[in-house]
Amino acid sequence: MDEFTVIETRDLNLWYGKKHALIDISVKIPKNRVTALIGPSGCGKSTLLRCCNRMNDLIDSSRITGNVLFNGEDIYDGHADAYAVREKIGMVFQKPNPFPKNIYENVAYGPRIHGVGDKRKLDRIVEESLKGAALWDEVKDRLYEPALSLSGGQQQRLCIARTLAVGPEVILMDEPCSALDPIATAKIEDLIIRLARDYTVVIVTHNMQQAARASDYTGFMYLGRLVEFDKTTKIFEDPGEELTENYITGRFG
Amino acid sequence: MKKEQAAPVPFQGFGRPGVGTDPTSAGAKRQLVDRIVGKLLFFVALFAIVTVFFIIVFLIRDGYQIVLETGLWNFLAGQDWNPAGQNPAYGVLPLIVGTILVTALAMAIAIPLSIGSAVFIAEIAAARTKAAIKPAIELLAGIPSVVYGFFGLILLTDWIRIAFDQPSGSSWLAGSILLAVMAIPTITSVAEDAISSVPREFREGSLALGATRWQTVRNVVVPGALPGISAAIILGMGRAIGETMAVLMVTGNAAVIPDPITDVFSPVRTLTGTLGIEMGEVAFGSTHYHALFGVAVVLLFITLAINSASRIVISRIQGPQGTARPTAHRALVAAASRIAHAVSAPFGGVVSPRTSQRCAFFLISLSVVIVLAALGMILFGIVVNGAGAISWEFLTGSPRDLGRAGGIFPAIVGTFYLVGGGLAIALPLGIATAIYLIEYTAETPLTRSIRAAVDLLNGTPSIVFGLFGFAFLVIFLNFGISLIAGQITLGLMILPTIIRTTEESLRSIPGSLREGSYALGATKWQTISRVVLPPALPGILTGAILSIGRAAGETAPIMFTAAIFSSRYLPSSLSEPVMALPYHLFVLTTSVPGASVQSYGTALVLLLLVLVIYLAAILIRRRYNRAKVM
Numbered sequence: 087m088d089e090f091t092v093i094e095t096r097d098l099n100l101w102y103g104k105k106h107a108l109i110d111i112s113v114k115i116p117k118n119r120v121t122a123l124i125g126p127s128g129c130g131k132s133t134l135l136r137c138c139n140r141m142n143d144l145i146d147s148s149r150i151t152g153n154v155l156f157n158g159e160d161i162y163d164g165h166a167d168a169y170a171v172r173e174k175i176g177m178v179f180q181k182p183n184p185f186p187k188n189i190y191e192n193v194a195y196g197p198r199i200h201g202v203g204d205k206r207k208l209d210r211i212v213e214e215s216l217k218g219a220a221l222w223d224e225v226k227d228r229l230y231e232p233a234l235s236l237s238g239g240q241q242q243r244l245c246i247a248r249t250l251a252v253g254p255e256v257i258l259m260d261e262p263c264s265a266l267d268p269i270a271t272a273k274i275e276d277l278i279i280r281l282a283r284d285y286t287v288v289i290v291t292h293n294m295q296q297a298a299r300a301s302d303y304t305g306f307m308y309l310g311r312l313v314e315f316d317k318t319t320k321i322f323e324d325p326g327e328e329l330t331e332n333y334i335t336g337r338f339g
Numbered sequence: 340m341k342k343e344q345a346a347p348v349p350f351q352g353f354g355r356p357g358v359g360t361d362p363t364s365a366g367a368k369r370q371l372v373d374r375i376v377g378k379l380l381f382f383v384a385l386f387a388i389v390t391v392f393f394i395i396v397f398l399i400r401d402g403y404q405i406v407l408e409t410g411l412w413n414f415l416a417g418q419d420w421n422p423a424g425q426n427p428a429y430g431v432l433p434l435i436v437g438t439i440l441v442t443a444l445a446m447a448i449a450i451p452l453s454i455g456s457a458v459f460i461a462e463i464a465a466a467r468t469k470a471a472i473k474p475a476i477e478l479l480a481g482i483p484s485v486v487y488g489f490f491g492l493i494l495l496t497d498w499i500r501i502a503f504d505q506p507s508g509s510s511w512l513a514g515s516i517l518l519a520v521m522a523i524p525t526i527t528s529v530a531e532d533a534i535s536s537v538p539r540e541f542r543e544g545s546l547a548l549g550a551t552r553w554q555t556v557r558n559v560v561v562p563g564a565l566p567g568i569s570a571a572i573i574l575g576m577g578r579a580i581g582e583t584m585a586v587l588m589v590t591g592n593a594a595v596i597p598d599p600i601t602d603v604f605s606p607v608r609t610l611t612g613t614l615g616i617e618m619g620e621v622a623f624g625s626t627h628y629h630a631l632f633g634v635a636v637v638l639l640f641i642t643l644a645i646n647s648a649s650r651i652v653i654s655r656i657q658g659p660q661g662t663a664r665p666t667a668h669r670a671l672v673a674a675a676s677r678i679a680h681a682v683s684a685p686f687g688g689v690v691s692p693r694t695s696q697r698c699a700f701f702l703i704s705l706s707v708v709i710v711l712a713a714l715g716m717i718l719f720g721i722v723v724n725g726a727g728a729i730s731w732e733f734l735t736g737s738p739r740d741l742g743r744a745g746g747i748f749p750a751i752v753g754t755f756y757l758v759g760g761g762l763a764i765a766l767p768l769g770i771a772t773a774i775y776l777i778e779y780t781a782e783t784p785l786t787r788s789i790r791a792a793v794d795l796l797n798g799t800p801s802i803v804f805g806l807f808g809f810a811f812l813v814i815f816l817n818f819g820i821s822l823i824a825g826q827i828t829l830g831l832m833i834l835p836t837i838i839r840t841t842e843e844s845l846r847s848i849p850g851s852l853r854e855g856s857y858a859l860g861a862t863k864w865q866t867i868s869r870v871v872l873p874p875a876l877p878g879i880l881t882g883a884i885l886s887i888g889r890a891a892g893e894t895a896p897i898m899f900t901a902a903i904f905s906s907r908y909l910p911s912s913l914s915e916p917v918m919a920l921p922y923h924l925f926v927l928t929t930s931v932p933g934a935s936v937q938s939y940g941t942a943l944v945l946l947l948l949v950l951v952i953y954l955a956a957i958l959i960r961r962r963y964n965r966a967k968v969m
Binding site: 139141144146167169170171172173174176177178179181183184185186187195196198199200201245248249252 | 852860874
């Protein structure tokens with residue numbers, strides 16, 4: 087792989103209490119590409135994703151060894167600031183989780199907490215972020231309505247807009263379509279492909295067609311290990327490991 | 340995660356093109372704020388928690404003295420309570436028996452009527468009837484106990500004396516009837532919530548098999564709502580056991596065990612009543628003083644038993660999802676359905692399901708009519724008789740001639756002072772403590788024991804707080820009977836409620852919202868203050884308002900810490916005593932003959948004050964529920 091690496095893990099191990107959830111993960115996530123993580127439930131793909139912006143910090147029993155580098159700097163280094171890490175590496179969750187505020191305030195929340203107070207500047211960020219998430223046309227006339235009045239797919243795109251508003255380099259998505267219907271899913275997949283022009287996207291998915299359609303690279307995980315990581319075309323057409331082949335051909339999982 | 344705490348220096352390696360502010364100073368500042376707020380919350384929570392444990396330890400320490408002086412057995416099983424006699428005796432058995440008898444009979448009256456009413460509201464009433472009855476019953480749960488006591492003393496005891504041809508109406512029966520009327524709104528309201536939350540599909544499943552509505556209610560809905568109904572009964576029982584003023588005013592207060600034990604016309608004396616009667620005249624540090632603390636500790640243990648029982652009942656019945664239900668649950672369900680069958684047997688076996696439904700619905704509707712008639716009679720009596728007393732002078736003047744003339748202005752203002760002060764103490768302490776417990780600590784044995792202590796105080800009878808305030812603030816700290824002592828006592832009384840309701844409210848905010856905020860790089864305090872607190876606010880507010888209502892109507896905690904009967908002036912400093920509406924009503928009713936007009940007027944003013952406060956809470960909750968649907 088000769089792509090420019092934005093996130094790299096080196097011998098990453100993670101325990102939840104006594105459970106060894108990630109085992110010796112070393113992976114390089116290429117910049118401005120969509121990387122998909124696939125594998126059966128409980129294989130550790132969401133855990134790996136949450137390591138990349140230190141969301142696992144919020145789980146008390148978690149313990150970690152190894153390194154996670156972002157642009158060459160260790161985000162678990164004693165001097166690293168978890169809040170600043172999350173500002174640069176945003177996250178979209180499995181179930182849409184808009185705040186119980188109006189649409190505008192949902193998007194403006196991130197810039198505000200990072201110190202943007204100027205109304206005109208906020209307006210601009212909100213508009214650009216909503217456009218970036220392909221939601222602007224649907225909500226521009228109802229920016230002050232509650233975010234919870236949007237449909238599920240719209241809510242998820244709002245959550246993506248909310249992430250864009252902070253100005254991240256990487257967007258982590260944890261099964262972003264699993265709670266959505268097929269049409270809303272297709273819209274999000276289009277969006278993911280478009281986002282990769284400006285951002286690096288890492289997506290965890292259960293849906294192998296989704297990985298095949300939307301991603302450039304795919305990593306297959308099984309029981310806490312990264313079994314194989316390669317170009318998506320390679321993984322789906324000519325997997326190097328038997329385990330990977332068994333999984334994508336539906337023989338287990 | 341451990342590594343996060345080891346990151347005191349903000350990492351400055353990441354630029355911020357998207358937002359475009361100066362990364363270093365803003366980042367450092369918000370992290371500093373985050374740390375300061377965290378420390379501040381920790382110290383406030385620590386203070387509140389230490390206070391909670393201090394109260395419990397203080398009561399137990401002084402209560403233990405009586406065990407040293409008389410021996411545990413003599414204290415608990417002694418049949419004679421006579422602290423003022425030639426040979427003082429300190430046996431609490433008659434008081435315990437009195438408490439149990441009054442509570443048991445009250446529950447026997449209240450449970451069928453309450454559950455009948457709850458079933459009626461949830462299952463039978465038309466939507467419009469339900470919309471009218473439900474808030475009305477919730478509102479009635481807020482009527483101050485001294486108002487019930489007043490009513491009981493004036494009408495109920497007379498009625499019992501005449502109707503049953505007894506020398507005196509002040510009796511076990513009077514206490515039980517009054518407590519039942521007081522507990523019914525609480526039980527009905529909570530049980531109705533439980534019945535209404537049984538999923539619709541259960542009902543439809545039963546009706547689709549051709550069952551009648553009554554069969555569905557009896558065999559599907561009520562068993563399904565059993566955990567909630569049990570919780571409602573336990574809650575009502577706790578309220579009945581902890582009640583002081585109403586009981587003290589109508590039970591006759593003779594410390595005897597009824598002979599025969601079923602003699603409902605015998606006077607009795609409860610544990611709480613004893614504290615209410617004797618606390619004011621006890622000498623500091625005497626055996627009698629220690630005996631009263633012993634009584635308080637007995638009440639504390641009863642509260643503990645009730646709390647544990649409710650926790651066990653609820654957790655056993657709900658059980659972990661997907662596992663087999665434990666035997667206790669099966670036994671309860673079996674018992675409930677057996678009772679239901681027994682009740683309906685006279686019409687169940689022989690007559691058609693349709694007829695049995697008609698009979699059952701008739702009985703249920705009858706229970707609603709009884710409840711509404713009893714409560715309506717009390718309200719009607721007070722409003723009609725009290726309206727005549729209300730005048731400009733009554734509301735703005737000072738009392739004259741021991742309250743037989745003049746007004747109650749100092750009492751109205753005094754009540755506001757007491758409640759305002761109590762709230763100013765309890766609200767910041769309680770909210771900060773709840774935030775700390777929910778947002779900053781993980782579930783550990785320590786937080787569990789804190790929660791248990793808070794729960795214990797939450798269920799502790801208000802008179803026990805009165806005893807603590809009197810012994811510690813008034814006597815030990817030498818505050819004297821003063822406004823400040825009353826404010827602190829009321830504050831301590833509502834502190835556990837505010838902690839618990841705030842905790843519940845914070846816990847109802849889904850974790851995914853916090854994650855969403857953290858994922859955008861927000862600090863802990865930014866997340867709490869901007870994402871968690873705003874939607875939790877209506878719940879916190881409702882809890883606070885209900886506490887205000889409770890504090891405004893309470894007599895027991897201020898009786899010996901702050902209140903005086905007749906004062907022409909408002910207190911000019913915190914160290915002076917004040918008048919208060921509930922205490923004024925209590926003294927007018929029990930000690931001043933010929934002031935019945937003023938009593939009715941005071942009762943009406945107090946009633947309106949408290950009902951307005953409760954109405955506000957109900958309206959806020961309703962608005963919040965509607966907002967949530969959107």
